[in-house]
Amino acid sequence: MIEQRPSEERRKSSAAMDEARLRQQAIGVRLRQMFDEVVNEPVPDEFLEILRRADSRNAGNGG
Amino acid sequence: MSGAAMQRPARAPSADDEGFKRELVKLIPHLRAFARTLCGDPAAADDLAQDAMMKAWDARASFQMGTNMKAWTFMILRNQFYSEKRRSWRQTQLDQEAAERTLVAVDDPEAPVALDELRQSLAMLPPEQREALILVGAGGFAYEEAAEICGCAVGTVKSRVSRARRALHVILEEGNYTRDGEPASDAMRSILADAERLSTVR
Numbered sequence: 670m671i672e673q674r675p676s677e678e679r680r681k682s683s684a685a686m687d688e689a690r691l692r693q694q695a696i697g698v699r700l701r702q703m704f705d706e707v708v709n710e711p712v713p714d715e716f717l718e719i720l721r722r723a724d725s726r727n728a729g730n731g732g
Numbered sequence: 733m734s735g736a737a738m739q740r741p742a743r744a745p746s747a748d749d750e751g752f753k754r755e756l757v758k759l760i761p762h763l764r765a766f767a768r769t770l771c772g773d774p775a776a777a778d779d780l781a782q783d784a785m786m787k788a789w790d791a792r793a794s795f796q797m798g799t800n801m802k803a804w805t806f807m808i809l810r811n812q813f814y815s816e817k818r819r820s821w822r823q824t825q826l827d828q829e830a831a832e833r834t835l836v837a838v839d840d841p842e843a844p845v846a847l848d849e850l851r852q853s854l855a856m857l858p859p860e861q862r863e864a865l866i867l868v869g870a871g872g873f874a875y876e877e878a879a880e881i882c883g884c885a886v887g888t889v890k891s892r893v894s895r896a897r898r899a900l901h902v903i904l905e906e907g908n909y910t911r912d913g914e915p916a917s918d919a920m921r922s923i924l925a926d927a928e929r930l931s932t933v934r
Contacts, residue, residue: 693897696904697869699850704870706847707765716760719782720753723789 752792759805760785762871766806769866770813772855780816784809800877807881810863853903857896864892865900 763784767777788795788805795804854862860882867878868889875893879886 689901692901692905696850696897696900699847700854700865700870703847703850704765704769704866707768708761710761710764712760712764713778715778716782716785717757719786720757720789723786724749724753 748797749792751797752795753789755801756785756788756792756805759802762802763805763809766809766866766871767813769854769870770810770859770863780809780813784812787812803873803877803881806867806871806873807883810881849904850900853900856903857899861892861896861899864889865896868893869897 760781763781764778767781767784768774771777771780784805787808791808795801854865857865863882864878867873867881868875871878873881875886875889878893879889882889
């Protein structure tokens with residue numbers, strides 16, 4: 670048996686779905702913004718320093 | 733000449749290393765961001781990101797050039813995070829507290845309160861849902877890549893992401909986040925207003 674929803678109800682539920690989708694999009698925008706905020710921070714020197722040290726440790730082997 | 737198959741570059745480790753390092757350096761900001769979402773506490777997150785960076789560097793010989801290095805380093809970082817976490821159960825509690833505490837106000841007076849609430853709400857999600865949502869929703873990974881990073885099936889990632897989205901929505905809508913004060917759905921309203929502003933700016 671196929672249930673046929675009254676069209677008004679269907680319209681209502683599709684409006685609710687649009688609303689939900691909009692909200693999800695909004696959350697998505699904020700989520701990316703939150704992440705990008707850290708991505709855009711300047712990288713602390715420490716990171717590059719550590720990498721440099723590892724590098725010279727390698728190169729040091731050659732003499 | 734027998735063509736492309738023979739053109740494997742002569743073993744020139746330093747040149748390879750240079751290329752690898754350049755790529756790795758480009759990924760540092762992303763590693764830091766991902767670590768921050770796992771740890772909450774910025775200092776602990778940077779420690780984690782540094783450990784992951786060094787692990788990646790040490791394992792560079794096993795990385796297949798041309799494959800997705802971002803996903804590869806994220807996987808290393810995530811493994812590092814969970815293996816440290818296993819060592820201390822207490823950490824879970826600390827992470828949660830740190831995540832809530834560190835939802836530091838951004839120094840931008842224009843920044844709406846909603847970002848703070850989003851962080852708090854995120855902190856309330858189960859970790860596996862949070863990371864799935866972050867990877868797909870903020871990190872720009874495809875479901876397949878996120879599945880690889882998390883070591884689970886693609887379907888699992890999909891369902892975690894959708895559960896996370898629903899839960900986040902409910903938390904924000906009901907104002908259930910752990911901060912007192914703000915009336916119920918203000919956070920959601922503010923997020924919506926802000927998203928609108930952002931999309932028009934762009």
